[in-house]
Amino acid sequence: MRIIENAAIATVDARGTEYxxxxxxxxxxxxxxxxxxxxxxxxxxxxxxxxxxxxxxxLINTHHHLYQWATRGYAxxxxxxxxxxxxxxxxxxxDAEITHAAASAGLARLALTGCTTVADHHYVxxxxxxxxxAALVSAVGRVGVRGHLVRGSMxxxxxxxxxxxxxLVEDLDAALAGTEAAIDVHHDPSPDARxxxxxxxxxxxxxxxxxxxxxxxxxxxxxxxxHTHLAETLDEERQCLAEFGCTPAEYAEKLGWLGDDxxxxxxxxxxxxxxxxxxxxxxxxxxxxxxxxRLGTGIAPARGLLDAGAPVGLGVDGAASNESGGLGEExxxxxxQARQRGGPEALTTRHALWMGTMGGARCxxxxxxxxxxxxxxxxxxxxxxxxxLRHAGIDDPVAALVLGATPEVKLLLVGGETVVxxxxxxxxxxxxxxxxxxxxxxxxx
Ligand SMILES: [Zn+2]
Numbered sequence: 001m002r003i004i005e006n007a008a009i010a011t012v013d014a015r016g017t018e019y020x021x022x023x024x025x026x027x028x029x030x031x032x033x034x035x036x037x038x039x040x041x042x043x044x045x046x047x048x049x050x051x052x053x054x055x056x057x058x059l060i061n062t063h064h065h066l067y068q069w070a071t072r073g074y075a076x077x078x079x080x081x082x083x084x085x086x087x088x089x090x091x092x093x094x095d096a097e098i099t100h101a102a103a104s105a106g107l108a109r110l111a112l113t114g115c116t117t118v119a120d121h122h123y124v125x126x127x128x129x130x131x132x133x134a135a136l137v138s139a140v141g142r143v144g145v146r147g148h149l150v151r152g153s154m155x156x157x158x159x160x161x162x163x164x165x166x167x168l169v170e171d172l173d174a175a176l177a178g179t180e181a182a183i184d185v186h187h188d189p190s191p192d193a194r195x196x197x198x199x200x201x202x203x204x205x206x207x208x209x210x211x212x213x214x215x216x217x218x219x220x221x222x223x224x225x226x227h228t229h230l231a232e233t234l235d236e237e238r239q240c241l242a243e244f245g246c247t248p249a250e251y252a253e254k255l256g257w258l259g260d261d262x263x264x265x266x267x268x269x270x271x272x273x274x275x276x277x278x279x280x281x282x283x284x285x286x287x288x289x290x291x292x293x294r295l296g297t298g299i300a301p302a303r304g305l306l307d308a309g310a311p312v313g314l315g316v317d318g319a320a321s322n323e324s325g326g327l328g329e330e331x332x333x334x335x336x337q338a339r340q341r342g343g344p345e346a347l348t349t350r351h352a353l354w355m356g357t358m359g360g361a362r363c364x365x366x367x368x369x370x371x372x373x374x375x376x377x378x379x380x381x382x383x384x385x386x387x388x389l390r391h392a393g394i395d396d397p398v399a400a401l402v403l404g405a406t407p408e409v410k411l412l413l414v415g416g417e418t419v420v421x422x423x424x425x426x427x428x429x430x431x432x433x434x435x436x437x438x439x440x441x442x443x444x445x
Contacts, residue, residue, distance in 0.1 A: 002026045002416060003039045004383060007050025008397040011373040012057050012357045016350055018398070024055055026379035029192060029415035034373050052387030053410055054397040056353065057372050058116025058380035059327045060360025063227075063265040063286035063315030066120045066136065067094055069102035069109075070440045072323045080233050080295045080321075081163065087320060088164050093444055096130030101440035103139035104433045106325055108425055110316070111143055113326035113406055114382040116414045118145050119286070119315070119364060121227060121265070123152025123202040125170060125178065133182045137195055144419045144427040146193070146380070148364050150200035150227045151182040155211045161243075162206050172211050175201070176218055183222050191369045192378060192415060196224070203229035204248055205239055209255065216256040225261050225365055227286075228252075231274075232266035233297045249274035258283045263363035265315065267305070268298040275301055279308025284363035287355065289333035290324065291317030299341040302334060306351065313360030328406030331356050335402055349402040379416040382409055385423075 002025070009019040011034055023039035025032050033039060071090050075083040103120070110118055118140070125132055133149060140147035153175035156162030162169070170178065179199055187197040199219035201207040212228075219226045231237065231248040240248045249270055252258055258277060263284030270278065278285065287300050305312050314334055319325040331352045338347035361371025369378045384407040386392070386400050391407055394400035401407060412420035419427050 001032070001043055001045030002048065002379070002413070003043055003045055004048045004050045004055060004411070005038050007053045007055045007383065009034065009055045009373065010353060010398050012354055013372045013374050024373060024381065026413065026416045029379055031373060031375055031377050031379050033375060048383070048411060050383055052385065054384045054386055054401055055373065056114070056382050056384065056401070057357040057370070058382050058412065058414065059114045059356045060117045060313060060364065060371065061110055061115050061315055061327050062119050062263060062284070062313035062360045062363045063288055063317055064106065064118060064120045065122065065318030065320070066103035066106040066139070067091070067099045067122060067124060068318035068320035069106040069325065069437060070098050070444045071320045072441070074320060079235070080297060081235050083295065083321065084163055088168055090444055091124045092126055092165070092168050094124050094126050094129050096132060096135040098440040098443060099132050100135040100139050101436035103136050104142055104428070105437040106319060107139055107143035107145055108428070108430060108433050109325045110327055111145055111412055111419050111425060112409060112423070113328040114384065114409050114412065115327040116145055116380040116382070116412065116419070117148065117360070117364065117366070117370060119148040119150060119198070119227070121150040121152050121200050123154055123200065124168065126168070133186060137186055140195060142428050143425070144417060145414055146195070148196050148198060149182070149186065150198040151179045152200040152202050153179060153211060153215070154202045154206040156206050156208050160208070164206055169206070172208065172214070175211060176214055179215065180218060180222070183224055187224060189223070198225040198227050200227040203236070204251060205236060212255045212257065220261070225263065226257065227263055227265070228257065230264040230267055231269045233295075234269060237269050247271065247274065249277065253277060261365070263311070263313070265317070266292065266297070266300060268292060268300045270301055272304075275304045275308050275310075278305055278310040282310070284311040284313060286313050286315040286363060287334060288315040288317040288322070289330060289337045291321040293333065293337070294321050299337045301341070302338050302355070303342050303346045311359055311362035312355050313363040314356045326406055327356065328401070331402045349398050352402045353398055379413050381413050383411040385410040
């Protein structure tokens with residue numbers, strides 16, 4: 001057993017229970033005790049002194065494009081559409097080795113910022129690019145986090161009014177067959193799954209109406225979740241209104257893309273009625289505040305979505321639009337942006353932590369086993385060191401985490417196994433990952 005004691009604990013359970021000085025006990029991959037004071041004497045095993053630390057559930061990243069770790073720093077001052085047009089030809093050079101290096105780096109960065117579960121949306125499959133999904137699955141295993149790999153797709157190239165060049169898109173049948181194969185080979189439906197697959201046509205402006213519709217049918221036939229980008233920019237809304245005579249949210253609903261098995265990246269530009277529909281249908285939102293800020297796309301209505309009852313999780317988005325790629329800081333950004341949009345009471349520090357943990361678990365359909373520290377749940381947790389210069393003396397440990405700099409991770413457990421200890425990766429060699437990333441970025445240039 002692993003026994004963490006003397007730590008502040010934010011359980012993020014339904015009552016928001018917190019302990020000023022408490023214990024968490026993991027037996028194998030499962031939590032068996034969480035409470036105030038020292039651990040009961042019946043629990044024996046390895047003890048971790050959590051003095052000066054805060055324990056939270058492991059953070060859950062709900063939107064990413066890990067391959068973009070090999071293309072950071074391009075088009076630093078562009079709009080989304082101009083940024084995409086500059087990056088598409090670069091992404092055409094992607095192969096499985098580059099994807100593995102980029103994903104290893106991105107996952108390492110996430111683990112070092114408190115993240116234990118990562119949703120990745122991968123939609124670039126160059127014809128000579130090798131087995132992209134296998135490269136991602138391998139990186140997930142190497143770093144030791146849980147992966148929700150969204151098998152993305154694009155079938156609408158320039159010649160069909162889409163944004164990407166034709167050579168970067170698949171045809172509809174290949175996209176659907178590749179997606180079904182990814183589910184058959186890699187998807188694990190068990191509660192302690194390390195790898196799950198979801199279905200993810202990229203966005204309305206890169207995918208045909210038919211692929212959006214048939215992808216949803218495929219996902220529901222296979223019993224997996226659905227993910228896509230939606231309502232990220234005003235450019236997208238204008239194009240959608242001109243082409244389909246409806247907003248992106250109305251388009252999504254028409255094609256079967258609202259529901260409690262769907263989570264949507266960004267959802268920045270939603271009318272009040274669309275916010276209500278997201279809540280009524282239980283559709284999740286992957287809120288990516290840093291990426292939205294870098295591309296100047298607007299501020300998502302996180303507070304409104306929470307009030308409507310929609311699950312809202314946090315995401316770093318691809319590192320080509322968020323060069324930092326750390327999830328801890330998204331708690332901070334989400335809080336700042338929500339208050340800039342809705343005033344000082346728009347989002348509390350606890351709401352921000354909820355989005356980064358339980359909100360993400362709900363988006364991914366993992367609320368039964370992840371997202372909070374409660375007996376019976378999987379032992380995925382972060383022990384944040386609040387003892388250094390950056391946080392010493394901050395009265396409220398959750399405020400220290402959300403309002404302060406991202407603390408060093410003293411311990412990160414995934415299924416009870418150590419991924420990070422004392423701010424260092426323990427599953428793989430960070431220097432090797434860094435060197436591979438440098439080589440991969442050079443090959444993409
Ligand atoms: Zn994205």
